[in-house]
Amino acid sequence: MSDILTVRHLFGPGPTNPYPEATEALARPLLGHLDPQFLAVMDSACDGLRKVWGTENRRTLPLSATGSAGMEAAFVNFVNPGDPVVIAVNGLFGERMCDVAERCGAEVTRVDFPFGEPVDAQKVAAAHPAPKIIAAVHAETSTGVRSDIAALGAVKGDALLLVDAVTSIGGIELKADEWGIDIGYAGTQKCLGVAPGLAPFTVSDRAWERRVEKPRSWYLDLGMLGGYVGEASGATRTYHHTAPVAMVASLEAGLRRVLAEGLDAVRARHEAAGRALQDGLEEMGLELFAREGHRLPELTTVKVPEGVDSAAVRKELLETYNIEIGPGVKEYASTVWRIGLMGPNACPESVTLILGALKNVLGR
Amino acid sequence: MSDILTVRHLFGPGPTNPYPEATEALARPLLGHLDPQFLAVMDSACDGLRKVWGTENRRTLPLSATGSAGMEAAFVNFVNPGDPVVIAVNGLFGERMCDVAERCGAEVTRVDFPFGEPVDAQKVAAAHPAPKIIAAVHAETSTGVRSDIAALGAVKGDALLLVDAVTSIGGIELKADEWGIDIGYAGTQKCLGVAPGLAPFTVSDRAWERRVEKPRSWYLDLGMLGGYVGEASGATRTYHHTAPVAMVASLEAGLRRVLAEGLDAVRARHEAAGRALQDGLEEMGLELFAREGHRLPELTTVKVPEGVDSAAVRKELLETYNIEIGPGVKEYASTVWRIGLMGPNACPESVTLILGALKNVLGR
Structure with missing residues (x-):
């Protein structure tokens, strides 16, 4: 462990560098998790989350764990064993949804699309006559692709629409209510420009009425969390667990x-x-990976040129320029790079820096 | 939301005020969760945790959520549906263990002791002929009582010993290996003097061999986390979820x-x-609540004097002195106070401050 602190340019798939306001708040004097002043901070955070989600949902709150726990909360609170769940898979996070849903006992119908392609709402709708849940990823962090969530909302019928907005929230258009999102989870460490550690979560009234009464998870039980946030206020707040107060601030x-x-x-x-x-x-002269017209601005996937050692380039970017970019995932681990410009890094100087550094390293 | 920051003296059951070193680290430049420099920080944290746990367990790591998620991880990774589990209950957190274990499908045998009393190892051992797990709380945050974990280790037989060390770690003696703890979870926001948000966790090899192969929780699946911490090192680290890097630092x-x-x-x-x-x-002239000889130094429970409005006293301490203390729990909510002196607050000036303020407020 060196005593010299390194400043990295976090241009990978996340975490991004936080906004200075978010960093400053981490180091503020700590408040107790039931302190009236902290409850005001929590309420303000929930209000802010409603705005970035594009929702009026009363039950909108940051869960006390990272985005992946948000995914787990989304399924464990709404899936009873045997419930039919349709999951659109066009990347790693869609695949993960299948694993998480199956552990909750769901009967999963998986609808696959090639990595790099968006989800097709019609195919998803045709996959099962009466699913309880239709799930999809808005912005696939593994491929840099945006899918049309409004189109899924238009065909969901009686199903609940469950959406991963980890990499879209705070970066691109997100209209939970207008698009018909019933259950949504996100992360803090991407376009919101906050360190990782919380999962912004939102639930429609429609979904709330169909939740699991006693989910298998105590920690992520939304019914119990409701007493602390969203349901109650002031003196009626009940203790569930100790909120990560610094992260919430x-x-x-x-x-x-x-x-x-x-x-x-x-x-x-x-x-x-x-x-x-x-x-x-x-x-x-580089080739982009994600299908044109469906590319995320905040996360770009680009093919590694023939003959170039993907890991060596990432290593040189890190060691010479303090720049982190990400590899591709699964079969694209050594053939794709992922470059994120999120939160405070979505700015001209970051574009100039990463392009200049990459040119130098590739000798172009 | 005021723009004026308040400095609270967090003398409740937690969180405590953090050590300045812990606060400073929160605001350092953020590292990516797979950055070699961050992996060195994580390794150092795991080494430090082994020391405060009193263990050589390779699988010792901070889980990416608060202490209550540590409790959930402790059961969900080791309980298959129908497994017999004996739980000693002498406070709120023992009760919570029963709820969590039952959600995992355990056949729970609950052994009750009065609030304020320690756990009796012989009674616990006699409760079931062949439990898979025996569980107890080392330092009951709800009552201020310390139980003898070594005594439980001596009688555990073939069972795995599962221990809540949330309020003991870093404050009182804790010898996981010597006492025979197989599965242990803790929190950061008590005697370790760090903000809440992580659950220090440790698993013996003996427990590891008897873990659930595919737990119902993906987020807390220790088998998958093993690829990231403890099992592997350097280039072989595999991605599971984005670690809360600021909290780990x-x-x-x-x-x-x-x-x-x-x-x-x-x-x-x-x-x-x-x-x-x-x-x-x-x-x-006040009366302590926990049984003499079993009182935690870091968390003191004291009876509210007859005729005194418990909540009004806490309110005045908070508003006049910026001192937070906690109420009792359940039937003791208005008849007991909980006063914690943990981490940096375990010092003579805190003792003088809380005693002086309490004297003033009570008019004694």
Whole structure:
């Protein structure tokens, strides 16, 4: 362990560098988890989350664990053993949903799409006559692809629509209510520009009425969490577990920063940075991986040129430039790079830095 | 939300005020969760945890959620449906264990002791002829009582010994290996003096061999986490979920601070502060709640004097002195206070402050 602190440019699939407001809040004097001042911070965080989710859902809160625990909460609170669940899979996180849902006892119908392609709502709708849940990933972190959640909402019928918004929240358009999202989970460490450790979560009234009464998980039991956040206020708050107060304060500060800039402006900044990066990569003669027209601005996937050692390039970027980018996943581990420009990194200087460094390392 | 930051003296059952080293680390430049520099931080945290646990267990790591998730991980990874589990209950957290274990499908045999009393190892051992797991709380946060874990280890036989060390770790003697603890979970926000958000966890080889192959929880699946921490090193680390990097850095810094002072010195400091507090409370004519000889130094329970409005006292302590203390739990909610002196708060100035403030508020 060196005593010299290193400043990394976190241009991988996440975590990103946090907004300074979010970092500053981490180091504030700690409040107790039932302190009225902390409850005000929590309420403000929940209000901010409603805005970035695009929802009026009363039950919108940060769960006390990372985004993957959000995925688990989304299934464990709504799947009874034997329930039919349709899951659209166009990347690693769709696959993970299948694993998580099966552990909850779901009868999973998996609808596959090639990595790099978006989800097709019609195919998903045709996969099962009466699923309890239809699940999909809005922004696939493993492939850099955006899927059309509104189209899924339009065909969901009686099913609950469960959506992974880990890499979309705070970066691209997200309209939970308008699109018909019933159960949504996200992460803090991507476009929201906050350190990892919490899972922003939202539940519609429609889903709430169909939840599992006593889920297999105590920690993620939304019914018990309801007494602490969303359901109650002031003196009636009941203790469930000790909230990660520093992380919640950081999320609240990050959200206030995003909302002060304005959601539209933040999204435009992500869009501009991502498109500039993608244009620059193509100008360097590199080929993008995700299907055109469905590319995320906040997370770009690009093919490793023939004959180039993917890991060696990442190592040189890290060691010479303090730049982290991500490898691809599964069969694309050595043939794709993932470059994220999220939160405070969605800016022209990051685009210039990563393009310049990559040019130097590749000798282009 | 005020722009003026309040400094609270967190003398409740937790969280405590963090050590300054732990707070400073939260605000360091963020590292990626697979960055070699972060993996060194994680390894150092795991090494430090082995020391405070008193174990050589290779599988010792911070889980990415709060202590209650540690409890859930302790059961979900080791209980198959129908497994007999004996749980000693002498407070709220023993009760919670029953709920968590039952959700995992355990056949729970509950052995009750009055709140305020320690667990009796012989009674626990006699409760079932062949349990898979015997579970108990080392330091009951709800009552301020210490139980004899070594005695349970001596009678566990073929069972796995599962122990809650949330409020003991880093504050009082804890010898996981010597006492025969097979599965242990803890929290960061008590005597370790770190913000809440992680669950220090340890597993013996004996328990590892009897774990559930595919637990119902994906997020807390120790088999999958093994690829990231403890099992592997360097290039072979595999991605499971995004670790809460800021919290892990904070824990590592807190542990280094505790170990620099020395575990014996830290424990002596907790002992001295707690006993001075307890003596001072009795000198004020107040009556302690926990059975003498089994009182935790780090968490003191004291009876609310007849005719005194418990909540009003806590409110005045908070509003006038910025001091947080906790109420009792369940039937003792308005008749007991819980006063914690943990981590950096285990010091003479905290004892003087809380005794002085309480004297003023009670008019004694």
